[in-house]
Amino acid sequence: MRPYLENLPWTEDSSLALLNRRLEGEIPFQWHHHPEWELTLTLNSTGQRFVGDHIGDYTDGDLVLVGPNLPHTWMSRTRIASGPHRALVIWFGQDWLDRFQGLREWEPLNRLSQRGGRGLAFAPRVSQEVRPLIEAFFNSDPQDRFLVLLKILVRLEQGDSTALASTAVERTAHGVNRDRIERVLTYLHSHFEQRIELEQLAAIAALSVSGLHRLFVKQTGQTVTEYLMALRIGAAAAQLVATELPIAHIAADVGYGALANFNRQFRALKGVTPSAYRKAFQV
Numbered sequence: 001m002r003p004y005l006e007n008l009p010w011t012e013d014s015s016l017a018l019l020n021r022r023l024e025g026e027i028p029f030q031w032h033h034h035p036e037w038e039l040t041l042t043l044n045s046t047g048q049r050f051v052g053d054h055i056g057d058y059t060d061g062d063l064v065l066v067g068p069n070l071p072h073t074w075m076s077r078t079r080i081a082s083g084p085h086r087a088l089v090i091w092f093g094q095d096w097l098d099r100f101q102g103l104r105e106w107e108p109l110n111r112l113s114q115r116g117g118r119g120l121a122f123a124p125r126v127s128q129e130v131r132p133l134i135e136a137f138f139n140s141d142p143q144d145r146f147l148v149l150l151k152i153l154v155r156l157e158q159g160d161s162t163a164l165a166s167t168a169v170e171r172t173a174h175g176v177n178r179d180r181i182e183r184v185l186t187y188l189h190s191h192f193e194q195r196i197e198l199e200q201l202a203a204i205a206a207l208s209v210s211g212l213h214r215l216f217v218k219q220t221g222q223t224v225t226e227y228l229m230a231l232r233i234g235a236a237a238a239q240l241v242a243t244e245l246p247i248a249h250i251a252a253d254v255g256y257g258a259l260a261n262f263n264r265q266f267r268a269l270k271g272v273t274p275s276a277y278r279k280a281f282q283v
Contacts, residue, residue: 006032008091014142016149017091022084027076029242031235033189035182036091037116038066039152040074041127041134043086047076048241051119052165053234053269055241063127065156067117068094069185070165071234075242088134090149106150108157115157119164126159166230166269180205181219184212188224192231193255198224232256233269240278247274 008017017036027045042062049058051072058064060080066072076085097113100106122130130152137148183204188196201224202212216224232254239250251262251274266274 006034008034008036011142014145015092015096016142016145018138018145019087019089020138021087021089023076023086024084027074027085027087029073029075029238031071031073031238033069033071034091035068036093037068037097038072039090039134039156040064040066041088041131042074043088044080044083045074045076045085045087046078046080047074049074049121050238050241053230053237054119054164054166055237056121056164061124061127061131063122063130064164065112065116065120065122065161067119069182069189070117070119071189072119073238088138090134090137092149106154108154109150112153112157115161115163118166120156120161121164122156123160126156126161129159130155165234177215177219180207181215184216188228188231192228192235193253195255196224196228229265230269233266236262236266236274237270237277240274247278250274 009019010017027047029050031050040063042058042064043060045062046057046059049056049062049064049072051064051066052070058074074087079085094113097109100109133148133152133155137145137152140148184201187201187204198209198212202209205212205215207215213223216222216227220227222230236250236254239245239253240247243250245253247262248259251259254262256262256265263273266277270277272280
């Protein structure tokens with residue numbers, strides 16, 4: 001279940017992208033990622049949210065910030081009332097946030113960026129407070145949206161939130177190093193189910209193996225092996241919940257040749273066996 005790279009609906013008159021999604025049927029499981037930040041407010045819908053290796057339930061008013069290149073999707077169960085499932089989605093690039101670096105007035109944006117790479121789910125009262133601002137964003141001209149989004153993000157930084165995924169890329173790299181880490185992460189997210197050698201990744205980054213190791217740990221807080229394991233186990237967890245495929249099939253699909261090794265690593269990260277994990281979500 002490889003996450004696909006989503007192309008966003010950019011327009012020529014805005015540095016932000018947005019989508020007012022309305023679905024009469026179910027919100028489908030579409031495992032994807034993109035290099036932009038994403039803020040999603042889900043309305044009139046219940047179901048499950050998948051962000052990196054996190055899987056949790058959501059309901060009406062679910063408000064989540066997803067970090068760059070973090071695979072994610074929502075999958076609905078039911079609607080709260082008549083009318084469509086709705087998702088108000090706002091995307092913005094890391095370069096958009098970087099414009100405020102060094103400005104004391106916008107230090108909250110820097111703090112939010114530092115915390116949000118793993119994905120953040122905001123408390124219901126925070127969602128209720130910013131919902132009018134998000135709806136106003138979708139009814140504003142491109143010039144006004146800029147200011148409205150600033151207000152939203154500053155309020156979110158001040159509100160209660162819960163980190164979702166166990167891994168993220170720290171967005172501290174610049175220039176050549178950012179390009180290098182982006183190339184490596186893109187490759188990992190696209191080929192994690194295959195055998196990957198450190199020498200391959202070092203060549204992609206145009207670094208020595210030791211140089212890649214230092215850069216990767218600095219930017220992700222993990223080794224390549226640890227990050228790759230989290231990717232594979234996260235993808236497996238999503239399949240355990242979203243499909244009825246045999247566990248052995250799922251293990252092979254995400255890159256494990258030995259079922260025992262898959263079971264051991266799954267339990268190490270999730271605290272339960274794959275079968276117990278699937279059973280908990282079925283209940």
